[in-house]
Amino acid sequence: MIQGVYTSASGMVAHQTRMDILANNLANVDTPGFKADLVTIDQSAIPANLMSTPFAPMSTVEVGRPGLNLAPGVLKTTGNPLDLAIVGPGLFVVETPQGERYTRAGNFVRNAEGFLATPEGFRVLGADGPVQVPDSGLRVDSNGRLSEGGSLRFVGGDSLDGLMKVGGTLFAVVDGAPPPAELPEATVVQGQLEGSNVSVVMSMVEMLATMRTYEAYQKTIQALDQTVGQAANELGRV
């Protein structure tokens, strides 16, 4: 059959995945600390040993390695003293039953034992273990130091390579990758929350482009189908 049909079909599949990722970004337009996934569409690699043969297979289209949009989210003033936002690089460290997880979402609460925790109850870690919220209230200075001594713990840097999303606005270390570097301090603002960094406008434009590209592939398949149909039905007519 015609190779072009398969190439176009791979394009439709890739754009469907792109649409899935865009829909996830849009669903999280109001999720604190959410970082949008980027999508690219790439040409798939042709195995090197086939490259030089005269009838090398045509490449297909696939979803590229998107990575994350690390742009800062909008800071929202909430006035809630347990809301913390990191300005610039850095991630909070929280303790989960599965091990340490990292997050930019600073909508913390005080749990029944008086520890600073995520809404799911995972304790936030400071430089010397879980952070206790004093009875007089939590006070964090702009470098992440606590009024009662000690400081919050931060990791990461300019990139989040080696981390993957695990849901719950948390990041985990990819199997086999080294843990993220410790940051001695980060710029923290109290009483503010970092919103999602999803841009509705950009997502809408990308969604339109995805839809129309998908349509173009569909038309290509239809045209190829018609060509083959003519070859089969009209040329073959005796």
Next chain:
Amino acid sequence: MIRALFTAATGMTAQQLNIDTTSNNLANVNTSGFKKSRVDFQDLLYQTPRMPGAPTAQGAEAPTGIQVGSGVRPASTQRIFSQGDFQQTDNPLDLVIEGDGFFQVLRGDGTTAYTRAGSFRKDANGRMVNPDGYALQPEISIPTQAINVSIGTDGAVSVTLAGNNAPQQVGNIELARFANPAGLNAIGRNLFLPTSASGTAIAGAPGSQGFGTLSQGFVEMSNVKVVEEMVNLIVGQRAYEAGSKAVQSADDMLQLANNLKR
């Protein structure tokens, strides 16, 4: 079927909850002692068709991998216990707590509920009760011949009886605190019940060890700020709309796929 449809639907459902919560806040903008709520969202699980670090065809390693999320979910509705504004009423049994703490009232079933709404009154026996008739704990009775009631910032209730100029103390109001008030269970009627997340109530005198002080003749208004809630409504509505556009686009794509077959 296309995943985007369901992903976008989670976004729409979440925003519906956001609007529900905002509407409840707005409906209670004038409810004394009301504390506003906020919905916190989190992203859902990710499918990882290609792990970061997976080898690519050229023998190199993919630095970032591909992760496709499956939408959003509400993580919690958090109650914000910031102080509400004070409204002067000059009613001697209206009380506000300036700072941390809750009034304790005894419900009909014998359990203690906690409230910030301090508009009390006397029942037929002279006990201080809330508008639902639940008695303030520890119980305080105001004699019928009292012509004046004064409540100190530390919760001491004294009355002046007719024909006797010396004020006479009839009881002390106690407050309760929780390690995590955001974990309290709201049961309506301005009342809260403790949960395992909130911790157990710690009772104490107003003004002592972190407790707020009392002011007589005021009620605490709701801490809802209308402008803030209006902005939340706008954000929620537009986010809902964005979700609906994603549903439409996914639907259009499905239709195109169906039209492949003529």
